[in-house]
Amino acid sequence: MVFSAILFFIAAIGAIVGAVAVVMLRNPFYSVLALVCHLIALAALFLLLRAEFVAAAQVVVYAGAVMVLYVFVVAYVGGADEPLHRHGAALKVLGPVFGVALAVELCIAMLGTALKGISGHGAPYVPGFGTPKEIGTQFLTTYLFPFEVASLLLMVAAVGAVLLARRRRGLEGTTEGEQTTFRVARPVLTGTMHESTGIRGGGGTVSESEYESQREPVGSHTGARGSSGDGRSEGGW
Amino acid sequence: MAIGWYLAVSAIIFCIGAIGVLTRPNPLVILLCLELMLNAANLALVAFARMWGGESGQIFALIVMVVAACEVTVGLGLIVAIYRRNLAIDVDELNELHG
Numbered sequence: 001m002v003f004s005a006i007l008f009f010i011a012a013i014g015a016i017v018g019a020v021a022v023v024m025l026r027n028p029f030y031s032v033l034a035l036v037c038h039l040i041a042l043a044a045l046f047l048l049l050r051a052e053f054v055a056a057a058q059v060v061v062y063a064g065a066v067m068v069l070y071v072f073v074v075a076y077v078g079g080a081d082e083p084l085h086r087h088g089a090a091l092k093v094l095g096p097v098f099g100v101a102l103a104v105e106l107c108i109a110m111l112g113t114a115l116k117g118i119s120g121h122g123a124p125y126v127p128g129f130g131t132p133k134e135i136g137t138q139f140l141t142t143y144l145f146p147f148e149v150a151s152l153l154l155m156v157a158a159v160g161a162v163l164l165a166r167r168r169r170g171l172e173g174t175t176e177g178e179q180t181t182f183r184v185a186r187p188v189l190t191g192t193m194h195e196s197t198g199i200r201g202g203g204g205t206v207s208e209s210e211y212e213s214q215r216e217p218v219g220s221h222t223g224a225r226g227s228s229g230d231g232r233s234e235g236g237w
Numbered sequence: 238m239a240i241g242w243y244l245a246v247s248a249i250i251f252c253i254g255a256i257g258v259l260t261r262p263n264p265l266v267i268l269l270c271l272e273l274m275l276n277a278a279n280l281a282l283v284a285f286a287r288m289w290g291g292e293s294g295q296i297f298a299l300i301v302m303v304v305a306a307c308e309v310t311v312g313l314g315l316i317v318a319i320y321r322r323n324l325a326i327d328v329d330e331l332n333e334l335h336g
Contacts, residue, residue, distance in 0.1 A: 008238045012246045019250045019273050023257035028265045035269050038250075042276055049243065049287040051295050054279075061302060066272075066309050073313045074265060077320045082263060095259030099252045106248040110241065118241040123290025130286075130295060138292050146296075150303040157307035164314035167321065 008048055014041030026082060032070045039063040049122075051130045243284035251277035262327050264319075268312045275305045 018038025022031045039062050046055035110118070128134055139147045250273055257270030279298040286294025319326060 005238055008242065012242070015246060016249055016253070019253040022266070022269050022273060023253055023261065028263055028269075031266050031269050035272060038273070039276065042280060045243065045246070045280060046283055048238070049283050051283045051286065051298070054283055054295050054298050057299060057302060058279075061306065062272075066306055069309065069313060070265075070269070073316060077265065077316060077326060091259055095256050098259060099256035102255055103248060103252040106252070107245070110244055110248065117288045118244060119239050120288070121238070122240055122287040126290065129290065130292065134292055135295060135299070138296055143293075143296050146300055150300055153307050154303060157310045161310040161314035164311065165317040165321075 004048060007044065011041045011044035011048065014038070015045065027080070028074050028082075029071070032067060032074055035070075036063050036067050039067070050125065053130060053132045053135045240284050240288045243287075244281055247277045247280040247284065250274075250280070262329055264312070264316055264326060264328055264331075267328065268309060268316075271308065271312075272305060275301055 015038050018034050018041060021034035022038065025031045025034060039058060043055040043058040043063070046052075046058060254270045254273030254277060257273065258267050261267055261270065279301055282294045282298045282301070284294075286292060286298075316326065319331065324331060
């Protein structure tokens with residue numbers, strides 16, 4: 001009992017400090033790392049609440065996968081130090097005021113609640129509560145529809161992210177005139193996989209000068225284009 | 238520990254996340270603060286599941302995690318698209334939908 005109380009306070013303080021660090025740190029990269037600490041502390045709280053599977057999913061999915069995505073995007077966009085607040089905005093004052101007001105309101109709601117259960121230690125523990133077996137059984141029987149909808153939502157989000165983040169301006173260093181020397185089998189600038197990764201069909205990015213030298217024969221010997229057949233011609237696909 | 242303690246921690250984390258969403262100008266950090274708020278809700282859901290002794294709250298928390306992952310994917314895709322167009326990564330500058 002004492003041990004669980006000590007563990008609770010360590011995890012709760014870790015979670016709150018992590019949350020404050022996310023908001024207060026200037027560099028977005030450090031904010032992401034603070035959120036990882038916060039998520040791991042939160043997983044410890046989940047374990048104390050006997051939600052083993054949720055805690056494991058929290059660490060693996062959130063602290064593992066989603067945070068790696070964040071780190072990649074911060075590294076791509078460039079995580080420079082920045083001012084914490086907007087310049088001279090009223091929200092600089094109003095934001096914390098709103099937050100404190102919300103906290104007070106939530107505390108009043110919690111203290112004035114008629115729920116007797118929140119001052120207790122929860123329902124008596126049944127062996128097997130919160131295990132993957134129980135969660136899986138519930139997901140595939142009672143909550144089958146939300147489960148399927150969640151899978152559909154994940155697929156829509158994945159496709160949407162690819163559509164949003166693709167490169168829309170074609171390959172780097174190509175103009176309309178250069179495009180005509182390719183064997184173009186599609187409308188240009190429609191966002192193919194090669195365009196999104198910035199790689200021409202030959203594999204690997206070609207510098208501008210050697211690209212120019214390679215381009216000439218292909219453009220001039222139009223009849224031999226098929227036989228010269230270098231990998232660049234399949235850049236459209 | 239009593240369930241009320243967990244709910245108090247959840248409320249505090251939610252408010253910190255709300256303050257972050259309102260005050261930070263960087264959309265990346267705003268997404269992180271949204272994660273904070275969703276996690277606070279998750280903590281409350283799991284605490285209530287413990288209180289009643291049923292798994293429904295935990296399943297709700299797992300679904301919230303799925304939705305949060307989708308939100309992050311689309312949000313980060315938007316930020317990458319903003320960066321590719323050489324716009325400022327600042328929600329004050331990004332106040333037009335067109336162009």
